[in-house]
Amino acid sequence: MIYFILIMCFFGSIVLTPLVKKLAFKVGATDKPNKRKVHQKIMPRMGGLAIYISFLIGALLVNPDKAYHYPILLGSLIIIITGVLDDIYNLNAKIKFIAQTAAAVLVVVWGGVQVEFINLPFGGQLQFGFLDVPITILWIVGITNAINLIDGLDGLAAGVSSIALFTITGMAMIMGNGYVIALSSIVLASTLGFLFFNFYPAKIFMGDTGALFLGYIIAVMSLLGFKNVTLISFVIPVIILGVPISDTFFAIIRRLINKQPLSAPDKSHLHHCLINIGFTHRQTVIIIYAMATFFGLVAVIFSQAKVWGGILLIAIMLLIIELFVEKIGLVGKNYKPILKFINDLRYTTEKDKT
Incomplete structure (x- = not known):
């Protein structure tokens, strides 16, 4: 049954994407070129509606006996309505934030999807107490916006989301979580179908309709797959979403350093930096796909590692991320503390030899 639903x-x-494309032009859901955009012509957006409708059909057919199933679907409807309106009318950021929070609250309060505690690696539990609800809501809203931030090149957000969904599905298989397997694979199948029209050169953009929906569903699925588990396991969804989380984190650092508002748009995200150092549009997307795959593989290896092995793996991964960030200038051209330290050390060594 599930294989039939996925197909x-x-x-x-x-089938739905070309129809949504026509609808986007009709209702004015288009993306016009400007100095921050990479594309050079007016493009239809709102393509995420095709992903959502396909997902919704599959999710209703699955109809599992889970208390949080319909709250999740209702929350996704709030997200989709917000995305569609934003793609047509360019909603205020505060309105979008309120809608995202409302969807998250619905899932947490009505659906009961909460991270209440984590088991510590050396024994005992860390209880979140009254913070369990705000922490869970913060995770859902944060990841929802993180996916939206990387939606800057043809096929980028859809591809990175697909890799994250594939990893979450694989991890759910290891953990035997049938619900996460079913829903994540349904979203994955719907997103891959859309990628036929969204990969470079794109015929349609997913818009906020797609980016917000994918961010929302990935956030919820990762919570369901890893909530109330060990501290080590709690890190796994963070690793899986390494690309959007890293890009969001360094965007915040960049804006704090430059004394800009956190919501201020700029042209210094990961994909912008890769293009600026000479990679083509297609090469940039493939490089970021490779990065997302790397994070997915690290998450799988991490899930099988012992405590100290996991800590060592995280340390190495963070060092690689920092070196990469400094090399491409993700925070800023002058932000190179480790590279500067290595160069100074090399200079000192060479000086001592002479």
Whole structure:
């Protein structure tokens, strides 16, 4: 049954996307070129509606006996309505934030999806107490916006989300979580169908409709897959979402350093930096796909590692991320503390030799 649903969602997305494209032009959901955009012509957006409709059909057919199933679907409806309106009318950031929070509250309060505690690696539990609800809401809203931030190149957000969903599905198989397997694979199939029209050169953008929905569903699925587990396991969804989380984190650092508002748009995100140092549009997307795959593989290895092995793996991964960030200038051209230290050390060594 599930295989039939996945095939239907995949081809359903392929059939629906051209129809949504026509609808986007009709209602004015278009993206016009400007100095921050990479594309050079008016493009239809709102393509995420095709992903959502395909997903919704599959999710209703699955209909599992879970208390949080319909709250999740209702929350996704709030997100989709917000995304569609934003793609047409360019909503105020505060309105979008309120809608995202409302969707998250619905899932947490009505659906009961909460991270109440984590088991510590050396024994005992860390209880969140009254912070469990705000922490869970913060995670959902944060990841929802993180996916939206990387939606800057053809096929980028859809591809990175697909890799994250594939990893979450694989991890759910290891943990035996049937619900996460079903829903994540349904979203994955729907997104892959849309990618036929969204990969470079794109015929349609997913818009906020797609980026917000994918961010929301990935946030919820990762919570369901890893809530109330060990501290080590709690890190796994963070690793899986390494690309959007890293880009968001360093965007915040960059804006704090430059004394800009956190919501201020700029042209210094990961994909912008890679293009600025000479990579083509297609090469940049493939490089970021490779990075997302790297994070996914690290998450799988990390899940099988012992405590100290996991800590060592995280340390190495963070060092690689920092070196990469400094090399491409993600925070700023002058932000190179480790590279500067290495160069100074090399200079001192060479000086001592002479």
